Structures are given as C-alpha cells and as structure tokens.
Amino acid sequence: MTTDISQLTFRLPTEDDFPRVQYGLTHWWGGLGGDAGAQQRRLLVPRLFLQHFCLTSQVVEDGEGRLVAFLVGFLSQDRADEAYIHFVGVDPEWQGSGVGRAMYERFFAAVRTAGRTRVRCLTGPANRASVAYHRRLGFRVEPGALDFDGIPATPDYDGEGLPRVLFVKEL
Known part of the structure; x- marks a missing residue:
C-alpha cells in the first residue's frame, strides 16, 4: 500500500459517507477505551455533521474509494471571526503521511476565504500526541x-x- 497523498481524493462529505466515518471512529483508535470508547467517539460525530456542516468538512479517499481520513469543521455562527474543528480522524495506515496536515491546510484556506481569522479546537489532556501535533501545526x-x-x-x-486542552490558531 502506498501512502502517497498525491494519489488521494479530497472532497466534501455527503450523508452517504456517514457509515464509513462511523467505521473509522470505531476502528482507527486501536481499541482505545474499549466498546465504550468507540461508542463515545461515534456519538461525537452524529449524522447531522454530514448533513449540515459539509461545506467546511472533508473526507479523503484512496484510489479505490476507501476512506482514509476525515475532518469535521465549521464556521462559528456566533463569532464572526472564528471557525472550529470538531473532529479529525486518520486511518492509522495513513498517519504520518501528511494527509492530516493537508486536511487542516485545506480547512484553513476555506475559512480564510470566508473571512475568518481564528480557528479553535480541543483535545483531552491525556492525548499528548494530539497536543504535540496541534502545536506543530501552529496552534x-x-x-x-x-x-x-x-x-x-x-x-x-x-x-x-472532563478537562480539555483548548487550542487557538490565528490565520
């Protein structure tokens, strides 16, 4: 299997992507938290995100149409200068390939076009890899x-x- 991101298709999600996103939420975290952890992740990305937040979200597929990553993000309704990244998932086989960074950069470009100058997101304090990753991205x-x-x-x-590490990035 290649992890060459130039061979990937980045596109806006549709409601039809919901089962594949739910599969990723169940299986891409290596069993973290057991069945209860998988259910919590699935509940964080209900179908409504693929119905109402598609213009700023993304799915990424390989050449065979297999989902390898997704990003759910949106423009804040109440803070005219902000956007928010709600959830990001990358298939473990593609982690480290640059696909995550590519999704973030595409999101940043989309929200800049919409006139937003700040992006927010969060993670749990035990997720040190996520904290380090977001810092590398400039959060x-x-x-x-x-x-x-x-x-x-x-x-x-x-x-x-439920403590959270809060991130902000100025664009």
Whole structure:
C-alpha cells in the first residue's frame, strides 16, 4: 500500500459517507477505551455533521474509494471571526503521511476565504500526541486552571470530570 497523498481524493462529505466515518471512529483508535470508547467517539460525530456542516468538512479517499481520513469543521455562527474543528480522524495506515496536515491546510484556506481569522479546537489532556501535533501545526494552547505534566487544561470543560486542552490558531 502506498501512502502517497498525491494519489488521494479530497472532497466534501455527503450523508452517504456517514457509515464509513462511523467505521473509522470505531476502528482507527486501536481499541482505545474499549466498546465504550468507540461508542463515545461515534456519538461525537452524529449524522447531522454530514448533513449540515459539509461545506467546511472533508473526507479523503484512496484510489479505490476507501476512506482514509476525515475532518469535521465549521464556521462559528456566533463569532464572526472564528471557525472550529470538531473532529479529525486518520486511518492509522495513513498517519504520518501528511494527509492530516493537508486536511487542516485545506480547512484553513476555506475559512480564510470566508473571512475568518481564528480557528479553535480541543483535545483531552491525556492525548499528548494530539497536543504535540496541534502545536506543530501552529496552534497555541490556551491557559487552563489544571496542569497535566506541563500541559494546561480547562477543568470540567465538557462536563464534570472532563478537562480539555483548548487550542487557538490565528490565520
């Protein structure tokens, strides 16, 4: 299998992509959190994202039409200068190929065209790889009241006991 991203197709998602995205959410995280973890990931990307947020989201397919990555992002309805990346997934076989960075760069270009100057996203403080990745992409970690081995996090951000690392990137 090649991991040459020039052979990939980047396109806007449709509702028909929902089962494949759900498959990725179940299988691409190497069993993280067991069945409960897979269900939590699936619940984070309900069908509505592929019905109502398609113009700023992406799916990426290989030459055989197999889903290798997706990004769900949108323009903020309430903050005219901001956009938000809600969820990103990359098939483990394609991690490190540049497909993730390519999706982010395409998202940045789309939101710049829409007049947005800031992008926000988040991750859990235990996901050190995600924190490092977002920093490499130029995101800044926002201050937080918690410290996870040098990583600031905001306590109870997504509910009681659910701290999050908050990122912002100025475009």
